[in-house]
Amino acid sequence: MKRRDFLKAAAITTASMAVSPEKADTASASPSVKSYRDIGRTGLKMSDISFGAGKLSAASMVLRAVDSGINYFDTAPDYGQSEKTLGEAMGRLKREKIIITSKFCNSMPYPGHLPLGTKKKDYVASVEASLSRMKTDYLDFVLVHAIGEMNKDLESEKKRLLDGEMLEAVAELKKAGKVRFLGTSSHGPNNMEDLLMTAVTSGRFDMIQPSFNFLKFPKLPEVMKEAHKRGVGVIAMKTLAGAKDMNKEHEGEEFSHAAFKWVLQYPEISGLIVTMKTAADIELYLKASGTKFSAADQRVLDRYARRYSSDYCRTGCGECQGYCPAGVEIATVLRYRMYFKDYGMEKRAMESYAALHNNAAPCSGCDQPVCTAKCPYGLPVKVMLSDAHESMSFIV
Numbered sequence: 239m240k241r242r243d244f245l246k247a248a249a250i251t252t253a254s255m256a257v258s259p260e261k262a263d264t265a266s267a268s269p270s271v272k273s274y275r276d277i278g279r280t281g282l283k284m285s286d287i288s289f290g291a292g293k294l295s296a297a298s299m300v301l302r303a304v305d306s307g308i309n310y311f312d313t314a315p316d317y318g319q320s321e322k323t324l325g326e327a328m329g330r331l332k333r334e335k336i337i338i339t340s341k342f343c344n345s346m347p348y349p350g351h352l353p354l355g356t357k358k359k360d361y362v363a364s365v366e367a368s369l370s371r372m373k374t375d376y377l378d379f380v381l382v383h384a385i386g387e388m389n390k391d392l393e394s395e396k397k398r399l400l401d402g403e404m405l406e407a408v409a410e411l412k413k414a415g416k417v418r419f420l421g422t423s424s425h426g427p428n429n430m431e432d433l434l435m436t437a438v439t440s441g442r443f444d445m446i447q448p449s450f451n452f453l454k455f456p457k458l459p460e461v462m463k464e465a466h467k468r469g470v471g472v473i474a475m476k477t478l479a480g481a482k483d484m485n486k487e488h489e490g491e492e493f494s495h496a497a498f499k500w501v502l503q504y505p506e507i508s509g510l511i512v513t514m515k516t517a518a519d520i521e522l523y524l525k526a527s528g529t530k531f532s533a534a535d536q537r538v539l540d541r542y543a544r545r546y547s548s549d550y551c552r553t554g555c556g557e558c559q560g561y562c563p564a565g566v567e568i569a570t571v572l573r574y575r576m577y578f579k580d581y582g583m584e585k586r587a588m589e590s591y592a593a594l595h596n597n598a599a600p601c602s603g604c605d606q607p608v609c610t611a612k613c614p615y616g617l618p619v620k621v622m623l624s625d626a627h628e629s630m631s632f633i634v
C-alpha cells in the first residue's frame with residue numbers, strides 16, 4: 239500500500255473499531271494492522287500491535303511501520319537516537335495520524351528518569367527537549383517512567399508518581415498544547431501493581447503501561463479491570479517474556495504470535511508495544527494483529543515455559559528484593575541481562591549496567607546466595623547474576 243493510500247485509509251480505520259481482515263488482506267500483500275483499540279477515555283485508537291522505539295535507528299523504519307498501519311510509537315529521551323530518528327521521519331508524516339508517547343527523562347544513558355525532587359521547570363524542559371528532537375509541536379502522552387524501578391519504598395515512590403511539581407508541569411504543558419495526556423509505566427521490580435493501582439485510582443492518569451505477559455503478573459488483571467472501569471487505557475510491554483525463541487525459524491514466529499494473542503485476549507488491553515528493530519520484525523509481528531488466541535497458541539506458550547522458565551527473571555516480580563546482604567539490585571541486573579542476551583540491546587544494557595550503583599560484582603565470590611534460596615521460581619540467581627556481571631561489565 240502506498241503511503242498516501244494508507245493515510246487515506248487510516249482516517250477511516252482510526253474512526254472505526256477494527257479493520258476487516260478481508261479488506262486489509264486485499265489492500266496489501268505484506269502483513270498490516272487489522273485492529274485498532276480505544277486508549278481508555280482519550281478518544282484515541284491505537285494499533286493493537288504497536289511500535290516500541292527503544293532500538294530505533296532509521297527513519298525508514300517509522301515510515302515502513304506507518305505504511306503497515308501502525309499508528310502508535312513509544313520512545314524516550316534516554317533511548318539512544320530514538321527521538322531524533324523519529325524527528326527525521328516527522329516531515330514525511332501526517333502528525334495527527336500518529337500517536338507519540340515519550341517520557342519525563344533526561345537525555346542520557348538509560349535510565350535517565352526524572353527523580354522525585356525535580357522542579358516544574360525541569361519537567362517542562364524535558365518535554366520541550368523531546369519536542370525539539372522529534373520536530374513536533376506536541377506529545378500525545380508523556381509518562382512518569384519506570385515507577386518502582388529504582389526505589390523500593392512504596393510511599394516515597396507514590397510521591398514521585400503524584401508529585402505536585404510534575405502535575406503542575408503537566409497542567410502547564412497541556413494548556414500550551416504541548417502534551418495531551420498523562421500516563422505512567424512500570425516494569426517493577428518494586429510494588430508494580432500497587433503503584434499502578436494508585437495511578438489508576440488517583441484520577442490523574444489517562445493511561446498505564448505495565449509489563450504483562452503469560453509467565454507472571456497474576457495481580458495485574460485486577461488493576462486492568464479497575465483501569466477499564468475508570469476509562470484509563472492499558473498498554474502492555476515486555477509481552478515476550480524474555481523473547482528467547484526469537485532467533486529460531488518458525489518457533490520465533492509461532493511464539494511471538496502466541497504471546498501477543500495471549501495479552502490481547504484481555505479486553506482491558508488497549509494494545510501492546512514491542513521493540514521493532516528491522517522491517518522483518520514489523521512483518522513478523524503484524525501477522526498476529528487482529529487474530530484470536532487459540533488452544534494451539536497455549537501449547538506454544540506451555541512449551542516455551544517448560545524450556546525457559548528456569549532462565550527467566552519475572553520482570554516486575556521482586557520477591558528476592560531486599561534479601562541480599564550486599565544490596566545487589568537483583569531484578570534490575572537481570573532485566574539488563576535480558577536486554578543484553580535476548581533483546582540484542584548490548585550497548586544500552588552495558589551503559590545502564592555501568593550506571594547501576596549496586597551491581598553484581600560481589601556475586602561470584604558470594605558463599606551464601608540467599609537470593610537463589612528466595613526465588614520462588616527456582617532460578618539459579620547467583621549464576622545468572624555472575625554471568626550478567628561478566629557479560630555487561632566493561633572491565634571485569
Ligand code: SF4
Binds near residue numbers: 562
Ligand atoms: S549471589 Fe550473594 S551477593 Fe549476589 S545477589 Fe545473591 S546474595 Fe547478594
Ligand code: SF4
Binds near residue numbers: 427550555568569612
Ligand atoms: S530472581 Fe526470582 S525472585 Fe528475584 S525478581 Fe527474578 S524471578 Fe523474582
